[in-house]
Structures are given as structure tokens and as C-alpha cells.
């Protein structure tokens with residue numbers, strides 16, 4: 064369905080180039096689900112935009128290719144790309160708050176989208192009403208303006224809008240962030256239903272590994288624009304092989320181990336305008352050795368379909384044991 | 397940035413320097429006295445003579461040398477532009493500083509006054525005031541400055557409102573600095589770049605306003621300004637044939653204002669690099 | 673509901689501003705040395721007793737504040753006093769001129785805003801391209817041109833030299849239509865309008881253009897524009913969306929612009945001999961016909977203030993976020 068092949072993206076910022084994504088390879092099969100997790104600023108949204116070929120003018124795909132159903136998006140003419148958008152691939156952006164047009168009613172936004180792909184207003188209205196029922200919104204809300212809705216309503220309206228043409232790929236960028244727990248639950252349930260009932264392929268972005276564990280069969284852990292670890296979700300989170308995944312796991316409550324205390328990883332991700340020489344995680348890694356600071360570990364595929372970018376992946380078993388001690392993470396920084 | 401954009405500021409600066417130079421050297425540069433009628437050998441008034449070697453830009457209906465009038469006009473432009481800009485900056489910046497800093501009743505009163513000033517149509521007001529006070533260069537300057545402080549006051553006030561809450565102002569207040577000191581030593585230097593930007597644009601607007609007032613016939617009869625040249629060309633019914641009388645002052649006015657805009661734009665870009 | 677409350681508050685605000693303007697203007701016109709009797713009749717031309725009688729008749733012997741209240745009261749009933757020069761009620765003179773002014777000013781303002789928004793959108797959309805940088809500098813030029821000079825140049829070229837358009841005024845005294853289109857009811861006025869409207873639009877288009885351009889550049893970076901692109905909207909539809917959202921600051925500005933437009937209007941009316949209140953004001957000031965000058969001036973100020981109110985209300989309707 065969707066394949067990212069060795070993708071690197073550079074932003075031309077005023078202060079200089081920012082290497083937001085470096086050499087990321089991802090694969091999302093038809094009807095599959097892939098989660099992207101990582102801390103704020105690690106390049107998740109940038110990857111999402113690249114997947115939809117929506118990067119802003121200041122961003123440049125410096126290497127690699129994005130393929131949708133085998134077609135390299137970069138080589139497609141803009142007119143073809145435009146017709147692919149929303150009919151084949153839809154998008155739920157990070158901030159439903161600002162992503163809806165503030166001066167138009169929701170109905171108008173459904174109609175405009177429909178019109179862009181040759182669907183008539185009457186048909187769009189009918190479809191919108193049905194989709195609103197699907198996402199459990201009152202179709203009367205269609206005539207409201209975005210600012211008149213609550214956060215949860217906006218998010219569901221956004222998802223309904225994404226389903227207008229029954230796309231086969233949905234990219235959802237932190238659709239649950241900023242919502243209260245009950246609404247979060249509703250949105251997650253909705254997405255899961257869509258996945259199982261409609262066979263939608265889902266690229267799901269979150270910094271919350273719990274949510275990803277629930278929704279996605281596969282996951283890629285991003286750090287500083289690089290994939291640290293990837294594989295089947297249950298395997299990655301039950302037996303993390305990368306120190307960063309171990310730390311991330313300790314940073315969220317785990318329903319299976321409620322007795323564990325929550326420890327955040329001390330320190331900050333590196334500035335992407337001046338990336339560190341060796342392993343990007345080395346400055347915060349409790350297991351870092353001199354080797355880590357000089358040499359970049361490459362992403363090595365393991366036998367069980369997993370891949371890890373750590374010099375000491377072979378010792379993962381021992382590292383996991385040591386990582387259980389909360390004090391370790393405080394001491395690192 | 398394209399070379400066109402980066403040269404524009406330089407062009408503006410060169411043009412303005414040229415105007416200043418001409419204004420200073422006006423008595424030596426101008427071939428004739430701009431207010432003395434010229435006669436030909438036969439003693440006839442040289443009415444509407446087209447450009448020639450003797451009169452490079454021809455003569456007016458009243459037999460005056462257009463080039464000399466154009467050269468002397470630079471003085472009015474500079475006097476009006478600079479005086480008005482200084483007056484406007486003084487009034488506007490102070491009103492903005494005081495309204496923004498003290499807030500409350502003071503702010504309400506001053507901002508209502510500003511709203512009121514925005515409700516007065518500018519050119520009609522200036523015309524009425526000059527007519528009532530009697531046409532003279534100083535009355536024109538007063539009439540222009542009387543209303544034009546309004547935009548400066550608004551902008552400076554909103555800047556002060558945000559500066560007031562910043563750390564260094566709070567620190568100065570805790571250290572026991574007086575209001576005057578905080579306003580003029582701590583806040584003023586921070587609004588200065590914006591105030592200067594407005595000064596540059598005010599020069600342009602003031603010059604255009606003076607030209608308009610003169611064109612309507614309320615200019616100082618004892619001075620030659622570009623607006624007045626156009627007024628006399630218009631009322632003497634000479635615009636149909638005497639292009640040499642109408643084109644130079646209008647073009648000079650436009651170029652001057654454009655030059656001020658370009659310099660202001662360049663200054664804005666240098667003072668606030670985020671703009672580009 | 674909240675909207676009406678907002679509207680009522682804005683209206684009250686406007687009413688206070690109008691009263692203050694009236695006081696301000698009243699004081700302004702009392703700055704003139706002498707009183708209307710001397711202005712009107714010239715000193716010494718009338719016997720002293722006759723002057724006294726006139727003073728009593730016009731209420732000039734009463735205290736200033738009483739005179740002001742009388743003036744304001746009369747104004748409310750549409751009585752603007754008598755013209756010294758025309759010796760007729762001011763309202764009779766001003767009213768038709770006001771209509772003439774609107775005939776010229778409306779197309780100037782509307783066309784300026786429409787053209788400014790269209791060109792500003794176009795420039796902002798091409799932000800960063802070479803054509804946009806050059807366009808942004810070229811757009812400064814019309815803003816710098818004195819409107820009366822443009823008027824003179826247009827007159828010299830198209831009225832005197834080419835004779836395509838009349839040299840001024842609003843109608844031709846004895847206009848005999850020769851072809852069918854010349855018989856259209858407004859043909860004569862329309863051909864008189866072409867040059868002044870062109871001069872007005874050329875000079876007042878620059879501001880809405882620059883504001884629209886800046887607002888558009890900002891809107892382009894909003895999340896909803898990326899989303900619109902993701903939804904597969906055509907470039908034209910995206911641009912329409914950006915233009916619609918970026919238009920709000922232009923709307924705010926248009927009130928201020930109308931204020932400036934009156935300044936430009938006075939100059940346009942003088943250059944093109946247009947029988948409107950701008951030219952009437954200039955003439956009455958020169959002829960010291962103060963009741964007329966006062967009335968025209970107040971009408972212009974009132975128009976500016978009222979338009980400010982209307983624009984605020986329109987903003988409330990156009991931006992649903994403000995409606996609350």
C-alpha cells in the first residue's frame with residue numbers, strides 16, 4: 064500500500080538546514096496498521112506529510128522515495144496527485160482545531176471537498192449525513208462552524224470528512240492528543256472499527272505507546288528523525304530491544320504492570336540543526352559506551368521481522384533487566 | 397532576494413540625498429529667480445514658452461522659469477516632510493507611550509481621542525484649518541500634524557502594552573525606577589525602531605498632504621511648492637498644452653514619495669529581519 | 673443575541689463620537705475672527721443697527737453653548753442653516769451634491785477593493801517568486817502618485833489630446849445622443865465618470881492590495897490550507913479559500929480607506945469639476961460660506977464614522993468567530 068524507502072527530509076529554516084528525518088524506511092501493507100511513536104519534534108508529522116506528498120515548500124525530500132501502491136509520488140504530476148488525494152489517501156491532521164476552515168460551515172467543507180473530485184453537493188450532503196451518523200455526530204451539526212464545536216466533536220467531524228470517498232489509506236496524526244480520556248476512548252474505538260470493518264490501512268502517529276499498542280499491529284519507534292526500532296507491536300513493547308524503547312515504555316503507565324512507577328527519560332532530544340556524531344540517543348542513554356558517541360549504529364534486521372539500531376542490540380536481554388531499575392533513568396542525565 | 401528588490405533601497409537613498417543636495421544648493425543651482433517674471437527681448441512676458449536652451453523646462457503662464465521653481469520646491473518638500481514627521485512622532489509616540497503604560501482611564505481618554513482623530517477626514521480638515529488660520533507654510537504644517545499622529549499613537553500603544561509585561565520593565569519597577577524613567581529610559585528605546593519606521597512613512601504622507609492642500613489653492617502664496625505649481629497650471633487652464641509645467645512637479649513628487657517608501661522598506665527589512 | 677448586544681454597544685460608541693465631532697467642528701469654525709454678519713456683509717457695509725438686528729435674528733447675541741445647542745438641535749431636524757453665498761437653505765444645496773459625490777465615490781471604493789484583493793491575492797500566492805518581489809515594489813508606485821496629478825495627466829491625454837472623454841463635470845449641458853448606446857439613460861454620466869474613477873482607483877488600490885497580500889501570505893501557512901491541499905482541492909479552490917480568509921483585514925481597513933477616499937474625493941472633484949460636496953466644501957471655504965463649509969465637513973466626518981460602524985458590524989457577520 065504505502066512504502067517509504069530511505070526517506071530523508073531537510074527543512075530550510077532561517078537559522079540553517081534542519082535534518083528532520085534521516086533515512087527512514089517503512090512499509091504499510093494493504094489493510095495493515097503501522098504506528099509511529101516518539102517524543103515531540105522527532106519528525107512524526109513531517110513523515111506523515113511526506114507520506115501524503117504534502118511537504119511545505121521549505122521542506123525538501125533530500126533522498127529516498129515515497130510509493131503509494133507502487134507509484135513514486137514524487138514523479139507524479141500535480142494534477143494526478145490531486146486526484147489521488149482524499150480518494151485514495153486521507154488525512155486527519157494533528158490539530159483539528161486549526162485544520163478546519165474557520166469561516167466555513169462543516170457542510171461547506173464537505174461540499175468543497177466533494178466538488179474537487181466531481182461529486183455533487185446533494186450527494187455530498189447525503190454522504191456527510193451518513194458519515195456523521197457513523198462517527199456518532201448529529202447531522203444537524205453539519206451547519207455549524209468549527210469554533211462552535213467541542214474538541215471531540217471537531218475530531219470526529221474531521222474523521223468523517225476523511226472518510227468522504229472511502230479511502231484505502233488513512234494517515235492520522237495524533238488524533239487523540241488534547242482530548243479528555245473519555246473522548247480519547249471514543250476516537251480510538253472509532254478508528255479500530257474503521258480498520259476492522261472497512262479494511263482501511265492506517266498510519267497512526269502518537270507519542271502515547273499505549274494507544275499505539277491498542278490500534279496498530281506494527282510500530283516504528285522514531286528518535287531524532289531516525290527509526291530506532293521497529294517490528295510487531297506486541298513483540299516490540301513486551302520485549303524492547305532498544306534502550307530508547309525501554310525508556311519510552313517506562314514513561315507511560317502500563318495496564319499489564321500497574322505496580323511499575325512512571326519514569327520519564329531525563330534530558331532532551333538533540334537539536335536537529337546540529338545532530339550528534341554517533342548514536343543520536345547517546346547523550347541520554349544509560350547504557351552509552353564511548354563507541355556510541357563516535358559511531359552511528361545502523362538499523363539491523365533481526366530474525367523475527369524486527370529491526371534495531373543499537374550497538375548492543377545483542378545484549379538486549381541484559382539491558383532490559385537493568386532498565387527495570389527506575390533510578391537508572393534519573394542517573395543517565 | 398532578487399537584485400531588483402535589493403537595489404530598490406539604494407535607489408531610494410541616492411534619490412533622497414540628491415533632493416537634499418539640490419535643496420541646500422537651490423539658490424546657486426536655479427538659473428532664475430523662481431518668483432520673478434521673465435520677459436523676452438521685445439519686452440513681452442514669456443508666457444508658456446516650451447523648453448529651450450534658455451529655459452530648460454520652459455516657462456509658466458506667468459512667465460516664470462519652471463526649472464527654477466522645481467529646484468526651489470525641494471526646500472518646501474524637505475521643510476514640510478521633516479517638520480511634520482518630527483511633530484507627528486513627538487505627539488504620536490508620547491500619546492502611545494502614556495496610554496499604553498498607564499492604561500485605565502488615561503488610556504481610555506487618549507484612545508477615544510485617537511478614535512475621534514480617525515473619524516475626521518484628513519484633507520478636508522486640513523483645508524478648513526488652513527483656510528481659517530490663513531494660508532501659510534506653518535499653518536499647513538500645523539494642520540497636517542494636527543491629525544496625523546493618530547496611527548503612530550495606536551501602533552506605539554500596542555507595542556508598549558506588550559513591553560509593559562516584559563521582565564526588564566518589571567525589574568526596573570521593582571528596583572524603584574520612576575514612571576518617567578521606565579517610560580523614557582527602558583521602554584522608549586524598544587519602540588524607537590517602530591517609531592522611526594512611522595517617521596519615514598509620515599514624511600511621505602505629509603509631503604503628499606502639503607501638495608494636496610496647495611493644489612486646492614490653500615498653499616503659501618509666497619513660496620513655490622510642487623503642489624502649488626500644479627495648482628497654478630490647473631487654474632490658468634494650461635494643462636492642455638504645457639506638459640513641461642505639469643509633468644516635472646508631479647513626477648518629482650511621485651519619485652520623492654516612492655524613494656521614501658523604498659528607504660522605509662529597506663529600513664524595516666534591516667530592523668526586522670523576520671520580514672523577509 | 674450576543675451579536676445585537678455587540679451591535680448596540682458599537683452604535684452607542686458611534687453616537688458619542690459623532691457628538692464629539694460636532695463639538696470639535698463647532699469650536700473649529702468659531703476660530704475665525706469676526707462673526708457671520710461681518711463675514712457675510714463685510715465690515716462697515718451695513719449700518720450698525722442693521723447688524724445688531726441680524727445678530728439677534730440669528731441668535732448670535734446669546735452665549736456660545738446656547739448657540740451650539742440650537743445648532744445641534746437644528747441639525748437633527750435636517751436644518752443646516754442658510755448659505756451666506758447662495759442665500760438658500762444649506763440642505764437644499766448640499767443634498768444633491770452629496771448624491772453626486774456618492775455616484776463618483778462608490779465605484780472608486782468598490783473597484784479599488786476588488787482589484788486590490790484580486791491582485792494582492794495573486795501576489796501573495798506567488799510569494800517568494802521573482803514576479804512577486806517585483807510586483808510588491810511596483811505596487812508602491814500607485815500609492816505614491818498624487819491623485820490630482822494623475823487626474824491632470826489623464827485629462828491632458830485622454831480629454832484634451834485624444835478627446836475620448838469629456839474634460840470634466842458630470843453631465844453635458846446639451847447632450848444629443850447620436851447612436852443607440854448613447855441613448856442609454858446613464859450613458860452621459862458614465863462617460864464623465866471614466867477618467868475620475870480611473871484616477872481614483874489607480875491611487876487607492878495600493879493599500880488593499882498590500883494588506884491582502886500580507887494577510888494571504890500569513891493564511892497560506894495555516895493548517896487548514898495544508899488540509900485543503902490534502903483534500904485535493906484545486907489550486908483555484910485553495911486560492912479562493914485563502915482569499916476569503918485573508919479578506920477580513922482588508923474589510924477592517926476599508927473603513928479607514930473610505931476616510932482617505934474623502935480626501936482623494938475632494939481632489940478628484942476639483943480636478944474633474946465634479947459637482948460633489950468635496951468641491952462644494954473647497955469653494956465654500958474660499959468664499960467664506962461657513963454654514964455650507966461646516967455642513968459639508970460634518971457630513972464627510974459623519975460618513976467616515978458611520979462607515980466604521982458598518983464595517984465593524986459586517987466583520988461580525990463575516991467572521992463567525994466574532995459573532996459570539
Ligand SMILES: Nc1ncnc2c1ncn2[C@@H]1O[C@H](COP(=O)(O)OP(=O)(O)OP(=O)(O)O)[C@@H](O)[C@H]1O
Nearest residue numbers: 074076081083102103104105106107108109110335
Ligand atoms: N516549517 C519548519 N521549518 C523548520 N523546521 C521545522 C518545520 N517544521 C518542523 N520543523 C522541525 O522538524 C522537526 C520535526 O518536526 P515534526 O513536526 O515533524 O515533529 P513531531 O514529531 O510531529 O512533533 P510533535 O509531537 O510536537 O508534533 C522538529 O525539530 C521541528 O523543529
Ligand code: SF4
Nearest residue numbers: 342345348355373374
Ligand atoms: S547505541 Fe549506545 S547510545 Fe545508542 S541506544 Fe545503543 S547503547 Fe544507547
Ligand SMILES: [Mg+2]
Nearest residue numbers: 107108109157
Ligand atoms: Mg507532530
